[in-house]
Amino acid sequence: MSKDSASRQSNRHWLWLLLLPWIAMIWVPSYNRIEPQLWGFPFFYWYQLLWVLISAVITALVYFMTRPGVPAAGEP
Structure with missing residues:
Protein backbone atom coordinates (compact mmCIF):
# COMPACT_ATOMS: atom_id res chain seq x y z
CA MET A 1 0.00 0.00 0.00
CA SER A 2 1.40 3.40 -0.89
CA LYS A 3 1.93 6.12 1.67
CA ASP A 4 -0.84 8.25 0.14
CA SER A 5 -3.30 5.37 0.30
CA ALA A 6 -2.32 4.61 3.88
CA ALA A 24 -29.78 14.46 15.51
CA MET A 25 -32.24 15.51 12.80
CA ILE A 26 -33.74 12.13 11.91
CA TRP A 27 -34.67 11.36 15.55
CA VAL A 28 -37.58 13.84 15.68
CA PRO A 29 -39.14 12.67 18.99
CA SER A 30 -36.02 13.92 20.80
CA TYR A 31 -36.79 17.55 19.89
CA ASN A 32 -40.52 17.57 19.12
CA ARG A 33 -41.58 19.92 21.92
CA ILE A 34 -42.13 23.59 22.65
CA GLU A 35 -40.24 24.07 25.91
CA PRO A 36 -37.60 25.34 26.63
CA PHE A 43 -37.28 24.38 21.18
CA PHE A 44 -38.28 22.63 17.94
CA TYR A 45 -37.04 25.58 15.85
CA TRP A 46 -33.93 26.71 17.68
CA TYR A 47 -32.69 23.14 18.07
CA GLN A 48 -32.79 22.67 14.29
CA LEU A 49 -31.13 26.03 13.66
CA LEU A 50 -28.40 25.17 16.15
CA TRP A 51 -27.74 21.93 14.26
CA VAL A 52 -27.35 23.88 11.01
CA LEU A 53 -24.42 25.73 12.60
CA ALA A 73 -1.99 13.24 12.82
CA GLY A 74 1.31 11.78 13.95
CA GLU A 75 2.77 11.53 10.42
CA PRO A 76 5.82 13.59 9.46
Whole structure:
Protein backbone atom coordinates (compact mmCIF):
# COMPACT_ATOMS: atom_id res chain seq x y z
CA MET A 1 0.00 0.00 0.00
CA SER A 2 1.40 3.40 -0.89
CA LYS A 3 1.93 6.12 1.67
CA ASP A 4 -0.84 8.25 0.14
CA SER A 5 -3.30 5.37 0.30
CA ALA A 6 -2.32 4.61 3.88
CA SER A 7 -2.88 8.22 4.97
CA ARG A 8 -6.26 8.24 3.22
CA GLN A 9 -7.28 5.12 5.14
CA SER A 10 -6.17 6.64 8.46
CA ASN A 11 -8.22 9.79 7.78
CA ARG A 12 -11.42 7.89 7.06
CA HIS A 13 -12.41 7.73 10.72
CA TRP A 14 -13.22 11.46 10.54
CA LEU A 15 -16.10 10.68 8.17
CA TRP A 16 -18.05 9.10 11.05
CA LEU A 17 -18.59 12.59 12.46
CA LEU A 18 -20.91 13.32 9.53
CA LEU A 19 -23.44 10.93 11.05
CA LEU A 20 -23.99 13.12 14.11
CA PRO A 21 -26.11 15.82 12.41
CA TRP A 22 -28.04 13.19 10.49
CA ILE A 23 -28.90 11.26 13.65
CA ALA A 24 -29.78 14.46 15.51
CA MET A 25 -32.24 15.51 12.80
CA ILE A 26 -33.74 12.13 11.91
CA TRP A 27 -34.67 11.36 15.55
CA VAL A 28 -37.58 13.84 15.68
CA PRO A 29 -39.14 12.67 18.99
CA SER A 30 -36.02 13.92 20.80
CA TYR A 31 -36.79 17.55 19.89
CA ASN A 32 -40.52 17.57 19.12
CA ARG A 33 -41.58 19.92 21.92
CA ILE A 34 -42.13 23.59 22.65
CA GLU A 35 -40.24 24.07 25.91
CA PRO A 36 -37.60 25.34 26.63
CA GLN A 37 -37.99 28.49 24.61
CA LEU A 38 -35.07 30.67 23.59
CA TRP A 39 -35.90 34.34 22.87
CA GLY A 40 -39.51 33.34 22.24
CA PHE A 41 -38.66 30.57 19.77
CA PRO A 42 -39.90 27.06 20.61
CA PHE A 43 -37.28 24.38 21.18
CA PHE A 44 -38.28 22.63 17.94
CA TYR A 45 -37.04 25.58 15.85
CA TRP A 46 -33.93 26.71 17.68
CA TYR A 47 -32.69 23.14 18.07
CA GLN A 48 -32.79 22.67 14.29
CA LEU A 49 -31.13 26.03 13.66
CA LEU A 50 -28.40 25.17 16.15
CA TRP A 51 -27.74 21.93 14.26
CA VAL A 52 -27.35 23.88 11.01
CA LEU A 53 -24.42 25.73 12.60
CA ILE A 54 -23.01 22.58 14.24
CA SER A 55 -23.28 20.72 10.92
CA ALA A 56 -21.31 23.44 9.14
CA VAL A 57 -18.53 23.22 11.73
CA ILE A 58 -18.46 19.41 11.57
CA THR A 59 -18.42 19.43 7.76
CA ALA A 60 -15.53 21.91 7.69
CA LEU A 61 -13.60 19.87 10.26
CA VAL A 62 -14.07 16.65 8.30
CA TYR A 63 -13.09 18.39 5.07
CA PHE A 64 -9.86 19.78 6.48
CA MET A 65 -8.95 16.51 8.18
CA THR A 66 -9.58 14.32 5.14
CA ARG A 67 -8.45 16.45 2.20
CA PRO A 68 -5.67 14.92 0.13
CA GLY A 69 -2.12 16.07 0.63
CA VAL A 70 -2.50 16.73 4.33
CA PRO A 71 -0.62 14.26 6.52
CA ALA A 72 -2.62 12.45 9.17
CA ALA A 73 -1.99 13.24 12.82
CA GLY A 74 1.31 11.78 13.95
CA GLU A 75 2.77 11.53 10.42
CA PRO A 76 5.82 13.59 9.46
